[in-house]
Each structure stands twice: as structure tokens, then as C-alpha cells.
Amino acid sequence: MTTLCATGKHDHHDVYAAQCPCREVLDLLANKWAALAIGALEDGPLRFGELQRRLQGISPKVLTATLRRLEENGFLHREIYPAVPLHVEYSLTELGVSVSVPLSGLRTWVELNLDKLTA
């Protein structure tokens, strides 16, 4: 038998196991908008509106949901500045910076290899 990825114990985990919690994490990260949002925040914190402008075509609802999920899982931080024109800043946590490496690998692969796609 291969790894069953016992929940709770720090076994070595397996994304191929249905019960493994890392399946949920893969589902969260292996997503168009999550990959783009994390990439956009690589160069520093951004506000909601600026993120929406960079992730061309995202609706505010989907952006909110994406950011909330990433925040809940510890990939990014949401800071509210209650100063006169109130604004909210999103920034990568240490974990977010860490995961941005493989994600930017995927993004740049797509940009560099698009021409090789016939369909």
C-alpha cells in the first residue's frame, strides 16, 4: 500500500489520496484566479480595486471569494486602514511568497509556450 496520508499525523502527504487535506489546498491553488491574484501580489501589497484592474475580467464577487479563501488558508493578509478615505490592503504572507514560486512557474510556462499550442 502507498501513503494513505493519515489526517492529523505528520506523514508524508499525498495529493493523489482523496482523504488527504492537501487535496483541498491543491484545489484552492490550482485555480486561474488564485494563481493570478498571488502573482499580482508578488511585487507588494495592493488594494481591492487595483487587484480588480490587474486581474482583467474578474468580477468583484469572485475576487472577494478568491481573496477570502486565500486569506483563510494563510496565503495572504488583509489589512484595513480606517483612515479618512478608508482602504484595504492585501499582501502575501510568508506562505504566500513561498507558493508564488511554483505558481509563477506555471504562469510563465503558459506565456512562453502558448505558441506551441495548435488548437
Place this chain on the structure above:
Amino acid sequence: MTTLCATGKHDHHDVYAAQCPCREVLDLLANKWAALAIGALEDGPLRFGELQRRLQGISPKVLTATLRRLEENGFLHREIYPAVPLHVEYSLTELGVSVSVPLSGLRTWVELNLDKLTA
């Protein structure tokens, strides 16, 4: 103005541009099942049933759809062996092998860093 990723011309592409065809490709690849399927085929061709067993929890309908989309976009090859017990083999194309590098980066990141997630 930044890159508009003109369709047809071989500009440098931009995943952040809504109109860029690479957005569709990112959407295809930044997906739980696609990432797992490509990873499963890294070590050689597999048949439908074996893929279904490895991608624990996938339904045949979703597996078929995933494989079809990946085939249409040139990431994998579907070979039918009409020999007596007929079977179908799925294997990575050159492009599939190429994209499996960043995808395995993402998968292994998840497996290695799961313990750091509090939620």
C-alpha cells in the same frame, strides 16, 4: 499601455489580459484534476481505469472530460489498441512532458508545505 497580447501575432503573451488566449490555457492547467492527471502520466502511459484508480475520488464523467480537454489542447495522446481485450492508453505528448515540470512543482509544494497551514 502594457501588453494587449494581440491574438494571432506572436507578441509576448500576458496571462493577466482577459482577451489573451493564454487565459484559457491557464484555466485548463490551473485545475486540480488536470494537474493530477498530467502528474500521473509522468511515469508512462496509463489506461482509463488505472488513471481513475490513481486520481482517487474522480468520477468517470469528470475524468473523461479532463482527458478530452487535455487531448484537444495537445497535452496528451489517446491511443486505442483494438486488440482482443480492447484498451485505450493515455500518454503525455512532448508538450505534456514540458508542462508537467511546473505542475509537479505545485503538487510537491502542497505536499511539503501542508503542515504549515493552520486552517
Place this chain on the structure above:
DNA sequence: GCGCCTGCTATCTTTTGGAAAGTGACCACT
């Protein structure tokens, strides 16, 4: 014939994605 294998397809239900409009606080213009 029965039950297993193969590789799917069909149906149904639930979940998600995406478009559009609204909210409410603030500011600036006229």
C-alpha cells in the same frame, strides 16, 4: 447464465462562476 473486467455515456443534483446592479460611506464639482 452470472458476475467480473474494459471504457465509457446518461441522468440528476449540487456547487461554482460570472454578469449586472445595488449599497453606503466619503469626496469634489458646479
Place this chain on the structure above:
DNA sequence: AGTGGTCACTTTCCAAAAGATAGCAGGCGC
């Protein structure tokens, strides 16, 4: 005082996708 703009969303609605379950057609062993 009214119009319009920015900010950060929420709400509503609908269509598309995901997921669970069942079925099907052919071949094989017993």
C-alpha cells in the same frame, strides 16, 4: 442641492461546471 466619482464590497440571478450514481456494450472466466 444635485450630479457624479472612488472605495470596497454585497446581492441577485442565471448558466455552466462539478460531482454522485446508474447504465451500457462487449469480452472473458467459471
